[in-house]
Amino acid sequence: MTTEGATRDEASESEPTGSETTASEPTTYRVRLDRGACEGVFACLVRDDRFVEAADGVATIDGVDPDAFEARAGSEELSATFADDRIVDARQAARACPVNAIDVTETDARVGATEGGRE
Numbered sequence: 001m002t003t004e005g006a007t008r009d010e011a012s013e014s015e016p017t018g019s020e021t022t023a024s025e026p027t028t029y030r031v032r033l034d035r036g037a038c039e040g041v042f043a044c045l046v047r048d049d050r051f052v053e054a055a056d057g058v059a060t061i062d063g064v065d066p067d068a069f070e071a072r073a074g075s076e077e078l079s080a081t082f083a084d085d086r087i088v089d090a091r092q093a094a095r096a097c098p099v100n101a102i103d104v105t106e107t108d109a110r111v112g113a114t115e116g117g118r119e
């Protein structure tokens with residue numbers, strides 16, 4: 001499990017503390033969403049608007065067609081890579097998820113290496 005996962009476990013039932021500040025420097029990171037684990041609670045949506053409800057009532061990542069992704073990847077786990085200053089939002093969404101369906105990992109990947117079809 002990643003460091004982020006361990007942190008998320010510790011705070012999974014807590015509201016965001018506000019102790020994190022929005023990164024001033026863009027960060028490249030991968031967001032993974034396990035749609036198989038998602039229970040449609042939608043706590044993530046209010047923390048990060050890149051998480052949205054899909055037609056099947058389960059969360060997806062905005063701009064990612066879960067059906068197309070699953071057909072291509074053979075998995076219910078979506079992933080998208082971002083390079084921006086919103087990693088804090090993604091991590092807050094991950095912490096809020098009661099089933100730990102979201103994982104955020106900082107990476108060296110460049111934007112454009114997106115698996116989920118996002119820019």
Ligand code: SF4
Nearest residue numbers: 038039041042044097
């Ligand atoms: S918070 Fe977790 S369980 Fe709820 S919709 Fe988001 S990913 Fe799914």
